[in-house]
Amino acid sequence: MPVTNQTGPIALLLIGILAGSVFALTVFEGENVRSQTFADLTQHSKVTFVNHSSHTSRKYLPETMVGGVAMLDYDNDGLLDLFFVNGAELQDPMSPSAIPDKSNPKYWNRLYHNNGDGTFTDVTEKAGVKGEGFGMGVAVGDYDNDGFVDLYVTAVGHNALYHNNGDGTFSDVTKSAGVEGGGWSAGAMFIDYDRDGLLDLFVSRYVTWDFSKDVFCGLTKPGFRGYCHPDQFPPISHLLFHNEGHGRFRDVSEESGIAKSPGKGLGVAFNDYDRDGWPDIFVANDSVPQQLFHNLKNGKFEEVGTAAAVAYDEDGNAFAGMGIDFADYDNDGSPDVFVNALAKQKYALFHNHAGTFEYVTGRIGLGAASVAHSGWGAKFIDYDNDGLKDIFVAQGHVMDNIELTQPDVRYLEPPLLLRNVSPYFRDVSKQSGEVFLRPLAARGAAVGYLRNNGLADIVLNCNEQPAVLMEWTGNANHWLLVDTVGTRSNRDGIGAQLHIITEDGREQYGLVSTAGSYLSASDKRVHFGLGGNTVVKLLEIRWPSGTTQTVANVKADQVLVVHENTQ
Numbered sequence: 001m002p003v004t005n006q007t008g009p010i011a012l013l014l015i016g017i018l019a020g021s022v023f024a025l026t027v028f029e030g031e032n033v034r035s036q037t038f039a040d041l042t043q044h045s046k047v048t049f050v051n052h053s054s055h056t057s058r059k060y061l062p063e064t065m066v067g068g069v070a071m072l073d074y075d076n077d078g079l080l081d082l083f084f085v086n087g088a089e090l091q092d093p094m095s096p097s098a099i100p101d102k103s104n105p106k107y108w109n110r111l112y113h114n115n116g117d118g119t120f121t122d123v124t125e126k127a128g129v130k131g132e133g134f135g136m137g138v139a140v141g142d143y144d145n146d147g148f149v150d151l152y153v154t155a156v157g158h159n160a161l162y163h164n165n166g167d168g169t170f171s172d173v174t175k176s177a178g179v180e181g182g183g184w185s186a187g188a189m190f191i192d193y194d195r196d197g198l199l200d201l202f203v204s205r206y207v208t209w210d211f212s213k214d215v216f217c218g219l220t221k222p223g224f225r226g227y228c229h230p231d232q233f234p235p236i237s238h239l240l241f242h243n244e245g246h247g248r249f250r251d252v253s254e255e256s257g258i259a260k261s262p263g264k265g266l267g268v269a270f271n272d273y274d275r276d277g278w279p280d281i282f283v284a285n286d287s288v289p290q291q292l293f294h295n296l297k298n299g300k301f302e303e304v305g306t307a308a309a310v311a312y313d314e315d316g317n318a319f320a321g322m323g324i325d326f327a328d329y330d331n332d333g334s335p336d337v338f339v340n341a342l343a344k345q346k347y348a349l350f351h352n353h354a355g356t357f358e359y360v361t362g363r364i365g366l367g368a369a370s371v372a373h374s375g376w377g378a379k380f381i382d383y384d385n386d387g388l389k390d391i392f393v394a395q396g397h398v399m400d401n402i403e404l405t406q407p408d409v410r411y412l413e414p415p416l417l418l419r420n421v422s423p424y425f426r427d428v429s430k431q432s433g434e435v436f437l438r439p440l441a442a443r444g445a446a447v448g449y450l451r452n453n454g455l456a457d458i459v460l461n462c463n464e465q466p467a468v469l470m471e472w473t474g475n476a477n478h479w480l481l482v483d484t485v486g487t488r489s490n491r492d493g494i495g496a497q498l499h500i501i502t503e504d505g506r507e508q509y510g511l512v513s514t515a516g517s518y519l520s521a522s523d524k525r526v527h528f529g530l531g532g533n534t535v536v537k538l539l540e541i542r543w544p545s546g547t548t549q550t551v552a553n554v555k556a557d558q559v560l561v562v563h564e565n566t567q
Contacts (some may be wrong), residue, residue: 023350037383037417038433038458044470046119049110051443051461052462053087054100055400058214059227060090062156062184064123064398065206067467068444069377069461074127074167079114080448080523084461085135086110087154096212099157109135109153114450128170130204133157137444137519141181141190143199145491154185154203154519156210163247178249179241186208187268189515191279192490194299195544198243199490201257204265205234205408205544206284216224219405226399230286231480237264238283242299252299253470261303264288267324267378270438271335271518272497274355277546279495282310284321290348310350312339314359316425319345323378323445323518328509329389330353330422333499335511338377340393343409347393366391366418373413374398377445377518381454385477385529387506388420394442394460394488394518412439415460442467448523454479457526461520478556479531484512487564488545495544498526502533506518532558 053063057131067085074081088100088107102108108130112120124130133155142149148164162170174180179201185203186206194200207230218226237259241249253259278295285291289311294299305311313319320342321441328335334352341347347370350357361367370393377394384390395413402409417432418425429436441463451456455471480500484493498510510526530536536554541562543549549565 030166033068037431037471037473038435039472040433040435041118041470042468043458044118044327046121047082047112047464047466047468049084049086049121050104050106051084051086051463051466053463054090054107055549056090056092056094057225058093059217059225060094060211060214061209061224062134062136063087063090064227064400064444064463065136065186067135067461068521069446069459069466070076070138070140070521071446071450071459071523072140072151072521074111074149074164075113078452079116080450080560081369082112082120082459083129083138083151084110084466085138085444085519086131086279087227088134088326090134093214094211096210097493098211100131102130103152105130123168125321126168128172129161129162136185138189139188139190139201140514140521141199141494142244142491143190143201147491147526149492152179152188152190152201154188155179156184158182158187159188159203159511168309172223173247176219177247178251180240185238186266187237187283187519189268189270189513190492191270191281191515192256192495192544193240193281193295194242194301195278197488197490197493197545198245199484199492199494200243201241201249202268202281203239203241204268204483205236206230206262206266207264208236209233223401224404226331230264235264235288237262238265246408255299256257257300257302258293261290261291261293265291266322267339267516267518269324269326270513271350271511273335275334277542280325282326282337284324285318286320287318289318290321290339308355309357309359313346313348314362319348321348323376323393325378325380325516327380327511329380330412331387331506331508333507333509337511338378338380338391340370340378343372343397346371363501365424365426369416369418369425369476372409373416375416376443377460379445379447379517379522381447381456381470382527383417384419384475385454385479387502387508387529387531388422390420390446391418391425392416392445392565394440394445394457396441396443396463400441410439413443414438414440415442433469435467440467443518444520445517446520449481449519449527450527452481454481454527454557477532478534478554480528480536480554481559482510482528482539483561484526484541485560485563486543486545487566488547489543489564492524493543493564494524497542499540499542500528500536501538502530503537504533525559
């Protein structure tokens, strides 16, 4: 069976990483890192990226919406690297025909190589990914199955597809691939929606907007002009590109049915909500109904958000959906949906009852924990490795002057960490590290395992300085990371459904995906917290090709690479 146990290489890798960790702990000794759950190691990491969204007096809406962040291993050295999306220079005011200028290096998107010692090196110029235009989000996936992960960057105006050349550089193949898009693109994800072994591309679009729509919003008093509510602008259809092979995509937005349901889309994610074997698409929409596109298995989708009871909150109101995740938080085999919102709206958790959802925000304690907050990047994350998925949310209001009109609401907010103490969630932010006490204007958030040690790391793209958060004070609980390699399926294994049974008979479910959060891309490897279990009795993988593969008696505390069987 094609399974690779990476315990040896990872053990060697950890020696190098631990050396870096000791240095980091020395640097932060005065801050008592050892007593924290997460430590902000941004300064030590040498990630110097600054988010320049070019704020103007005109309050152009894109200024407050950028941007995403990705974790990806672009050079296949076994370590996750980082990619940040940046804005561009805006004039004040901006000519309706002008194009945002990204030529100044401070506006470049940035790629950082993971050095393996807790530090990163900026390789943007060498890699050729500085970008053009006013950036928004990022998706990662190996669209041509050559073994090297590629980048797709969304923007206001047109998007960019960067093909990974396998030598540390990327080539802009947007035009030849046919995925330039247009309008205000926001979230994006690679998804093999027709299960043909080639990754397709879904792009959410926000609103119908350009610099000619310079609407004045807010009060006319000095300092009270605000960013316009999305109600001021019409919705727009999302985009679906089918991978035709040989580096080409075809726009199937109309024929697939996706374009029939315009929205105001931001975060995107997929999972198989009705467990029929085909991936469905969820779009977090801002102040219009949330959207669930059901895969009809014939290349077409039907929007079923209202019928599935995920379009509105419990009072029948639309809300400002921004960040999203789509995963099974209670281990019942059906993936659930988390969508955050603006202050005074409450974050939404929709529990999946075998294909029909229930809004459970109030019942599980999420309402009280979130009603005062505004969320962006969000992920289900088992940070304590107890086998239950917790929730992380990057926070901060849209309006940088919100305190002038709503004194009880804050523009800058600390992140939120909610521990799953089934059947409830408990806010553990204040005891989880100094960063959870620090007000930020956070936007994108990516989650992954930068040190391959089973302890979650979180990277934030904030409005100004980013944050690189590494988990330091884990517990004695065990873990497993599963890295899938497709053969008949797409090489990443994106869309594969994983199911484990531990020694104590408990079950968990996971999905191979880089999507979710807000305009960001996370570690594709599937993480399982195992609690006190040292062995996984059974790992079952249902590949997108339709084959099912099992691995028995898997040892804990390792990165396990599983190649799809060819038989």
